[in-house]
Amino acid sequence: MSQSPAVPLPNPKERRRLREARSLTQAEVAARIGVSRETVRAWESGRTHPRGQRRVAYARFLAGLEEERGAGVPAAEVSAGASAQARPEARVVRPEAQAARPKDQTPPGACVRPEARERSSAPTPAQVQAEAEARAEERARARDLAEARAKAGAEAKAGAEAEAGAAASAAPEESLTAEAAFDALCARTAPALVRQAYALTGRRALAQESVERAFQLAWQRWPEVAVDRDPAGWVRAAAHEYALSPWHRFRPAHRAPDVPPADKTQRALLAALLDxxxxxxxxxxxxxxxxLGLPETAAETEASTPAAAGRLLHAREAVADHLRAADEPPEVLHEHLGALGGTxxxxxxxxxxxxxGSERxxxxWTRVAIAFTALIIGATALTVRTAPTRYEPPQSPGRAISGVPPRMGPGPLSYEDEVLREKLRKEPARGPARLVPTAE
Incomplete structure (x- = not known):
């Protein structure tokens, strides 16, 4: 068996340039050829070179990139076609097909049996059939390539039309003022938010107040809300948090229950939700x-995804039990929740x-903050003005001294006083004895 000569390959820099021109990664090329990404990196750096069927597959892949570079076919379709042609399987050419095929059309890397070289080149039925099969394969390949080009052109045209439509729809939005954009958001999302707040609280007045407060807060922070990727979600989260605030239970207007809905199904569903x-x-x-999806629901309720899933399961079971007790089907829960509050x-x-209202x-609150700040400044100034400037130590409390007779008015002396008086009279001089001079 003779071995075909080595298939020529571009230099390593040209290989990398062809891949990058079609926006392909080394991992994608490796997947098409059937090798690892490190092998493709080594081929493009010139450290190693492909051999055998890998060389044939890589050469056909690069040739396909070179041919389709200016045709406008997407890189994924070009890679798929090259992968279909570059299967690393050994091909054994039939002797009849080899004899019927010209020498310059012998596929590189094909193994030709020696006896085929010795036979006559006269066409036989088998050779004609093989040649017809080869031509049919070429026509099918050309047809697939034409379909790929047509599909790529249609996708490019659709993408251009979509970009033009997006630009046309974005042009009016850019020209809108802040007031007009806020009014459009409020008009589009307010009705659904009022019904959602009513489903959360079961009170009409509180639902309307919650939505109004949420939009007032959104208008105060409109520069932040306007650039948010989901302004409606921002307002919805604010409305739900205000509606579910536990401080509403202390308000006198919300102590008595509200009038339930007239519809039986909505009344049963609202009772199940409020429980x-x-x-x-x-x-x-x-x-x-x-x-919303489960991750989005968990993020908006500030919980983990498993916790949100557990809450959802328990809530569904409880609502289903309430609906069954009221002889209502729980299978259409989504429709029931959407229709709640509609009537x-x-x-x-x-x-x-x-x-x-938001501006007022x-x-x-600005005036209240200014007044409170002024009050604090006045109290601080008064404290500084009236505070003492030096330290005055406190006086120590008095204490009783033993041995000194208490002060008394005139009257009879006690026995102790008389003894003391006699003792003092017997002294040679008045005063303590240590102060009297003595004769030496």
Whole structure:
């Protein structure tokens, strides 16, 4: 068996240039050829060179990149076609096909049997069939290439149209003012938020107040909310947190229960929701009502994904038990949550009113902060003015001294006083004895 000559390859720099021109990584090239990424790196650096069937496969892959570089075919399709042609399997050419094939069309790396070289070149039926199969294969390959080019052109055209539509739709948004953008956000999301707050609290007035406060806070922080990737989610989180605040239970207006919905199904669902803990209620509403994914629901409720999944399971079981007790099917929970509050007369906050209320509240709190700061400054100044400038030690408390008779008025002397008086009279001089001079 004769061995075919080595297939020529571009230099290492040209190999790397061809790969980078088609935006392919070394790992992708290695996957197409059937080798490791380190092997492709060694081929491109020139440390090693491919041999045998790997050399043939790599040469065909690079040739395909070179031919399709200017055709506009995506790199993934070019790599797929090259991979289909570059299978590292040994090919044994039939003697009839080798005899019918010209010498310059012998595939590189093919193994030709020696007896095929000795036979006559006269065409035989087997040779004609082999040649027809080869031509059919070439036509199928050309057809696949044409389809790939047409598909690439269609995708490029669709991408250009999508970019043009996105640019056209983004142009009006860029020209909107802050007030117009806020009004559009409020008009689009406020009705759904009011129904969600009603499902969380079961109170119409509190639901409307929660949504209005959330939009007021959003208008105060509009530079932050406007650049957020989900402004509606930002407002929704603020509304839900305000609606579920535990301080509302101390308000006199919220001590009495609100009027339940007129519809039987909504009344049973609302009762089931209000019996749940606030965390489970919010998780169920976000996942089954709003339609968020489990990771997004866990992030908005500030919980881990397993914790959110556990809350969701417990909430579903409890709501299903309530609905079965009320003879209602629990299978359409998503539809029930979406329709909850739809028949109630819930007022949606108007954008202009929300903006005016937000600005008034901001001015009020600013004035309160200024007044409180002025009060602190005045109290500090008064303390500095009236505080003592030197240290005055406190006077020590008095104490009784033993041995000194108490002061008394005139009257009879006691026995002790008489003894003392006699003793003093017997002394030679008045005063202590140590002060009297003595004769030497």
């Amino acid at each position: 749940l803990p606030p965390a489970q209620r919010r998780t169920l509403l976000l996942y089954d009502g709003v339609g 109630e007369r819930l007022q949606v906050p108007r954008p202009a009113r929300v903006r005016i 509240r901001a001015r009020l």
